[in-house]
Amino acid sequence: MGVLTLLIAAVAIWLIWTGKLQRMTAKDGMALGVALVGAVLAAKGKPVIGAPLLIGAALFFAKQGNRKAKAKARKRPAAPVAPPLADDVARARALLGVTLDADANAIRAAHRRLIASVHPDKGGTEALAAQINAARDLLLDEHMQP
Template structure:
């Protein structure tokens, strides 16, 4: 059991080192924590406490890895006409603008309102969202 505890600690260190821990959901993190606590408890000679935690975490990760349980990404919904008009106004492009013109307007505008240049994060996020919406809308129309 001591080897299992070391392996789980090594796994946690690897997840932190590679940044994969940041992409884990809260449930994944809680299950990993339960597995770590269970492994340490089992290694300390308390298998009645550690074993259920290890088994529960194992079952959780097994259930998440089954192919039938994964959800597909939903198809992107078409943008509303008003949202496209608002995005065009924000970026200052006309209805006939192509992807290159949209990206150029985005670069020009974001350079002046970027948070590193003294702008706000909210405005930069709106500008980024407007660019993404217009590019996605243009791709759906084609």
């Protein structure tokens, strides 16, 4: 087989290995197949048939790249994050069991102590661990603000 065929096959294997083909559509798969067939035909000495297939696949992927770039440009900017409400902070303090005057070290210590008992690896639930982590993050963010 030709070097071009082996190169295209290597790229396809690399795409599978890295997981980039998980987002591939059926049209993308067909274009990749056409490119492989074109490379095989060109390698077997039939460039008149293989070259148009390769060029067509390259144009298809170039067009797809332009569509994705335009779609990213059209996306709206993220909405601004609202400041935490006082009752959210109060719930976070109650969950971690810290007082109003607790500093960052006390918040981290309370988090460490609580997460050790409810961590999913210790038989706890992921949802509760996520709530505890969110409470810690909220209190540390609130503590860092003036």
